[in-house]
Amino acid sequence: MEELFKKVFNNKFIRKLIFQFVSQPNGYKYDDIHSLSWICSNGYFGLAYDKLKFNKHQLTERFGMLNLFELLTQMDSTQSASQLLKYLLTEHDFDINKESTGNNDNDNGNDNHNNEEEIIRNRRNQFFTCLPSLDYMTDNCSLEDILLLESVIPNDLLSNVTSTDALDKAPLNPNPLNRHSIVKHLLNNRNEGCSFRILINSMAINDLELLKYIIEKNKQNFNEIVILNSKITTTMTMEFEEAETIIGKCIRNLNIELLEYVLNEFPKFGFDFSQINWFTMIEHSLQCISPSLNTHSQTRHVFFGDKINKDKVLLMIKYIVENKVTEKDRQLLSVRIKNLDLLLNSFLFCIMNSLIDILDYLINQSKLITLPIDKQQLSQCFYYQYLYSISFESLEFCHKNGIDIWDFKNNGSFSINDLQSFKFVKQNNLLNKFSISCNDMECVKYIFENFNSAIDIDSILIESAAFGEISILIYLSQVIDRSNFTEELAHVALKEKKLDVIRFLYHELAIEIDLSYLLIVASASNDIDAVIMIFQEFKLDPSLITQDFLTACCLKPQGLHLFKYLYSICPQEKKPTIPISTLNNCIKLKLWNTIDWLLDNIFSNTNINTNTNTNTNTNTNTNTNTNTNTNTNTNTNINININNNKVIDCGISNLRIVKKLIENGFTFSKKSFNNCFENVKVLEYIHNHFPKQECTTEAIDLASRHDCYNSVKFLLDNRNEGYDMAIQFCLTRGWFEIIELLRSTQRYKDLHNPCIPQKQPLYFNQIDQIISINSSMMLSIVIKENGDIKLPITGQQITNAIKKSGHLSIFHQLLNISKDITPSILNQCLIISISYNRIHIINYLRNKLSSYNKI
Known part of the structure; x- marks a missing residue:
């Protein structure tokens, strides 16, 4: 470990990266983290365990049902999730000493230790059986987690909240060892059984061994289902995906053995695969390839992956063509346009991906695609807005086989971008069939020396600007008319953060660039280096910075540095006013560092007092010029009046910021107080500091909706507004603890008054x-x-x-x-x-x- 530490921190790049990460603004320190909802929703279960066990006093909320849901559905996200689950099942006291347990069946007070343990046990059972815990866990936990749950929660209670979903989802567990062990355990030890969904899930994750085991263990139940179904309907009701979708999932695994097994065994249980369109399945086999779009030149570049998968795709296509495509299917190809389109789509896909072996098979061996190909039919397969980059291998194959599919100007076209392709095109006189795009100096020189007027200059310029190829731009500026260099190149370069390209265009070529637009784009991407360049090197006038522009920068997640820079360079006499709404929006976005800066530098009481004193002195010393004084007061008081309207209109969860806001003269609206449910300490502080603070029934409703038990309890104990829909929210989410609290209220008693119909x-x-x-x-x-x-x-x-x-x-x-x-x-x-x-x-x-x- 010590040697690894030295290697890491002796590397300048890694060391700089680490320190950049830990010094990012708007981060959280251990002692500043108080919300279990935030911790669990982000999957920091190790932190939740540590806080609950050792520093519970730092948390503003107790562990609730929403937190449990986050845990059970993210068990695979970290090893510490199992640690937290074990703590909850064996050690956690569920805060029984902090609540009234009058609604528990065995509530005889906390004086008796045995009774306290029983109350904790009952509470734990309620927690883990209010929602279907086992159903949520099986696709992302380990067998040890399930065994622990079963050992702690009584089986009769656990069975009440477990369905076939538990076993059906188990094959989707990402860990193969967990997947097999959980399926075997559930099949052998539980009675809920499974549905045919388990077959589809086992097939989808390409686990033939598990699929065979499941069918063997459930053959009797599955056969019984089929028999029962035959008594009711003549055809098996497929309540899952369409048959074609099921086989498509199977084919994308590129496992022929699995496909044969599914086609042989699944029909025994009512699955009907007789209407499968196998030309669609050829497309499915090719969908293992993921195309990616190069946005610079609007050229679609596609990359296949490793050779092993490529070979598997070819084998799968051969299997489909030789075993599933019938002679009748072949004869109907010319009639069924849909099937021909599917084949041509596959063909085009192979060309774009340089899948020469598959192309050769489809044309020269399987004879599915006959030459010559109908160009009009094939042109309909193109995506209209893209150029398709074609490799030398595909180019050579198509030319040798007499496949003339080029030059679909209305639908799309192919582009070439490597030296070997350029030479081949020149040799075979095919230049007018292609678009040209490249960012390699050797290719560019070859193009201009050999192709002359047929060159797509714009495409080459854009590619060069996007990749920051200054040498190519310099060369091009010497061999082509400079009118080809437009402002668009600066926009492309800015998007890719190639500032040297912008400097070259602006300083060396004197291109006219709209600096205001450039500033907007740079600020939108939070590119402070580009913004500094625009003002310091290109001398854009800072007085053009508007209030709206500053506000937009202020509200960016990492925009504080950019905002501070822009605010600092604004001329003092034209410095835009920052409205209270900006502060409110920062609070909504939880930009705590930005809020701190705004309170210290713009909305501070100290700043306002200084301005007020200045006005007073002016009035005292200048009695002769009343009009001047009036104007001075009006101009100075603009900022004061705006800043004095200090009302926060949104919820806030950070107690430190709340204290700072109050120190600077801020108050809180009804809406704000209603939405402070995340942190009960914030509610307490505002309530105590402003005895007349207003709120509505929405306060308890929102706290209940978000499972904030402590906030609901505080509001019930200290406020009289009551609630409206709180119980309804809890019922539809499973927050049983809050329902117990609400039962003690007058609102609840009114609802259950037998005298009220x-x-x-x-x-x-x-x-x-x-x-x-x-x-x-x-x-x-x-x-x-x-x-x-x-x-x-x-x-x-x-x-x-x-x-x-x-x-x-x-x-x-x-x-x-x-x-x-x-x-x-x-x-x-x-x-x-x-x-x-x-x-x-x-x-x-x-x-x-x-x-x-x-x-």
């Missing part, structure tokens, strides 16, 4: 969203809130519970509380369950329907 059952409108978040706990809360009232649950809602969640507990609760459950609705549910392969719900429904003799 209700238009409809309480929280009925939230049921659809509760189903979508898969929370049986939230559904049970709605049921409990309505007592013995049967709810008008629709058949659509019940079937959605099967489609969207597949959790037996949710489905069971909906059936129990519904007013009208008929055999026809149950039969419909059975059909949906079969289509979605929810085997545990199928078994439940079969027992339910047995009394009606429907199965």
